[in-house]
Amino acid sequence: MHLAQTGEALGASYRFGERVGSGAVGEVWTVTSADGRLLAAKVLRPEHAEDPSLVERFVRERSVLLGLQDPRIVPVRDMVVEGARLAIVMDYVAGGSLRDAVKDLGPLPPAAALTAAAEVFDALAFAHSRGVTHRDVKPDNVLLARPFSECGPGDVLVSDFGISDVVGEKVRQTTGLVGTPQYMPPELISQGRSGPEGDVYSAGVLLYELLAGRTPFAGPGTDFTVAYRHVSSRPPRIPVEDAVWDVLEALLSKDPALRPTAREAASTLRRLAPGLAGSAPLARAEAPADFDAVERPATVVRGGLTEEELSALTVLSPADGGAVPELGEAGSATIVRPLPRRDVPARAEARSEEKDATPFWRTRKALLLAGAAAALLVAMVVGFVVLAPADRRTGPTAGAGGQVSAQLQDPALPTGLTVSRTASYEPSSGQTRLSVTYAAQKAPLSGDFLEVIPGLAEGDACPAATWEDASASRNQASITGLDVECGWKLSGVQVPAGGSVQVTAKVSVQPADQQALDAWLRAGSQATAAALQDPATKGTAYPVQRLQGVEVRTPARVVTPSPLKITLVPVWAGGADELNPLYVSPASGKPSQMLTAVTGGEEGLRFSDGCGGALAVDSSGLTVTALQITPQCTLRASVGNFTDLQSPSFSITSRENSDD
Template identity: 75%
Template sequence: MQLAQSGQALGASYRFGERVGSGAVGEVWTITAADGRTLAAKVLRPEHADDPSLVERFVRERSVLLALQDRSIVPVRDMVVEGPRLAIVMDYIPGGSLREVANDAGPLRPAEALSITAEVFDALAFAHSRGVTHRDIKPDNVLLARPWPEWGPGDVRVSDFGISDVVGEKIRQTTGLIGTPQYMPPELISQGRSGPAGDVYSAGVLLYELLAGRTPFAGPGTDFSVAYRHVSSRPPRLPVNDGLWDTLDLLLSKDPAQRPAAADAAAALRRLAPGLAGYAALARGQAPEEFDDVERPATLVRGAFTDAELTALAAAPPSAEETVVPDLGEAGSATIARPIPRRQVLPQPENRAEEPAAVPFWRTRKALLLAGSAVLLLAVMVAGFIVLSPGSQQAAPAAAGEQLSAQVPGQALPTGLTISRSAVYEPSSGETRLTLTYAAQKAPLSGNFLEVIPGLAEADTCPAVSWAGAAVSRNQGSVTGVDVGCGWNLSGLQVSAGSSVEVTAKVPVAPADQQELDAWLRSGAEATAAAAQDPDVLGSAYPAQRLMGVEVRTPARVVTPSPLKITLVPVWASGPDELNPLYVSPAAGKPSQMLTAVAGGEKGVRFSDGCGGALAVDSSGLTVTALQITPECTVRASVGNFTELQSPRFGITSREASGD
């Protein structure tokens, strides 16, 4: 059954044009709006209309994209519900997709591939900062505002967030696989979970394809064979310089915790691009017949397939009889949204005899020890499933140690904010629990707060962090102006005057001893303070941590009787910021976000007469009027925790004396 026909009406405001694409759950058409604009519409397939989960996913695409208003993301304009037909209306991007570029142009020059992928990472960084993952990054879902020969910086648009999930910092456990086999991150195949790090991996596959003309694990076998290579095989080395390969290899790390955040990946690619400007594109190579395996722990797919069984499934030819292979779609590059078939795994006779009769379910426990490995893996029992991830190896060296704890007391900042930090390393979990205590003195504090969570050593990548107590996203230097590695943006905190709030974080770091834990906790505190007090940082981000003082500005001369214009100027480590005042009296409109963050809004501001009755202050304490002539006068001010402020001296004259 066809979804639509050219010329057919779509709701009351649109008419179908041409079909320009199709995906797992819908087709994409050009449409003409009533005002003559050409837009695009994604229409749900009729065969899915009775599937509640797919309908929910389709409807969610609109709400997700409405919250993702960024130039690097295709914006949604409308949603049409017409009988059994659902359609999302979005901007039409005329330049085609990267799939067409990859097919027609072949491998791209490294500088071009890096520039395009950096813009994809920009889109992902924005989405991740809003708690959204894409989960199906591939060339088909990356569009260009202008056709390839005319392409330029800023033309990349990421589309099709229809199978994305709103996730926050906690990685969601799925009930099946959603994605594209050639681009699926290994944790989605092996453990059925995905998150922002999975998007980074898929974008790394995209970069590999733009450089090589093929995906890293394309080759012989079934679509499941291709997908399983993400778990079991190393990506074949490309003939590019070491810096580019090291970055690409990091993006394709089997361990999600080892991959950089999307914003960090974008910055890394942009640093590499200028040095590769003169490099030619690689020749399109053939996919290898065999792949190098990686050493890895035993793997269970959704609690159903053991590592040995997965290997057998991956090696099975498509025509093999009596082989239950997860259905991953028609082709390795097609999006699928299907559950993995579940079945009971019957114990093998030879293993059954070796296991204790009291615990027959855990017949695969022997697989926890790899031959030739000295790594002890963490076994976690969740609802009858064992999930072993590569990241669990990090905790193994200290698993037999004692619990460690450390504290770093905070010092009050000029705004009255004190940040105290404590950490407890628990060997049984292999994680360090970090507690941040934010305390306020005389004024309520709110807004965004910066926190740097480094690795144990300087060379370590930024650890993955699971937060509780605040809405948290990665710090984006391009947005906040604070360029610091391993930085996090904590929002939604409200610290009342004289009280405190706590935020906790689980960090997968395993210090070897008390000295290493103390050094790690201290390094995070010092890095956070250094970033907040960096004199090179401009802008008004993180005001509760960065505001150093407030200057009270008035005109040099005031005419009586008239209101006195008072400007409260924030002072950062870089100096006074006249362009972004905290407050201007007499006030017009809502108070600035900065004022709300450091003083609770206008209620935290008060002015008073500093010249013996020459000034009159209204009952709110916010409007000052010049009443008496005097050659020298000052106005005093209190702003949140800044209580002893005073303006420079100014004169008050009469209208006659001023000549007005």
């Protein structure tokens, strides 16, 4: 079933061309914009549009994806919500994908493979710095500006950032699997979580495939069989230089903490690529008869099963009537598939009589089979049934006092600000290093920013913090109007449009384990958001984080010809603030500090005629004059990240009518 037809309209600005692909998430079409540009649209399947929570998330993720602008990422240009149709509009990239290259050419020359993978890691590094995780890195999602044989620097682009987040969140929160089995990181399968380190792993699988012509764990079996090899097996060695194999082993480490970052991986691959110039491609690797198993600690089930069910799992095997769910043949398609819980049958008492009559060697074999089946089932339950964390935290599990790290991203704010936080506890220093990344979308953002750094437990004293990269002082409620414990005011932060900045603090907290660090990072984020969005707060402090909207105000009646008085009123959580206007036109003096904070100044502000020529806007876009008599007129405005603003209707009359 096609989700669109050639020539059909998509929203008010696009028209469908040809269908160029399809998958589990939806179909990809060429579309033509109103100004004649050829773009691509990924149209999501109708069942997604019928889910109100997914539509809400789709709209919420829009600002994040639109702000992900990097030369090595296929840019998202628009997101359309139209009835039962959701579509993501992006640039059209005509050179095919790395999947096409591997399919047509087989294994790629090592130098070319490493160079292409380095550009993929560049794209991931940028996204990770903005708090965005891809979650479905594979050759299909790496597009080429030109056919691979003609590609040069900058022709490799990563696409579909955030689509797994948009479509997969509901599945991860219930029961299910999101991703592509051949590229899934082991922590997603065994612990139900994945983050930037998971992207690095998947890109390592991609590099392995570019070199070998096959993914490391491809072979016979179902989706589950292939996916579980990521947890249980070592990647088969391929005949590449030792330095290249060392990189692959690091990228494919079972422990996320041992993998390099995306930026480190890109740098290493670029250093190695020139030494491989002229090296011939490898012969296409065949799947091994057996995969070497790895020794690993027992998987811990974090919820979802009772003690009785866990006990029953230890005696299940296929021979006993237990069965691993059939998921279909393994392939390279993205999986978005809910998996229902299975009832675990009770232990059969009568089985003991049968075992008494069984020879010893046969009993031992049965126990070995049961143990293997139990390990498979436990991993399946944890990866596919256990609830995945709702926030985007990552970090290796560690015992008390060990090194742990965590990551958390807040939803984008109306001003276009996105905040992501990472925390890493170093036992050697006894301190936790907190890094806060502020990213801006359409407009530069600046001024004072609030960060709350709480104690580890409720009631603990506010910890000491030493800040880098920003001028920091304790928040003073008498000055800012925000009465919050453990609050810090970071002054002079400058975030460029489409860019990001990072500030770091060394904090005197010592979390005992991963769970404690996760809770501490989340508590700081929640306390910061609660303070900034308190409706009782008065004043104009921290506008980048507090501003909810902008109202465009004009007089109810305007006399022609005369300048139109326009007042931009900030809207906080407590409502519109008429006493502290954001901007007044015609302007006199310098723009307000609030306007500068959220738009970069007057250059981020523009007015436009909303009533068919009755208003004249000067070349600066800041002064508007009423020209023609009309009973109803509106003014449009764009204020930084707040676009498509519109005033209430007003009338334009002549001076004579006004005197009447």
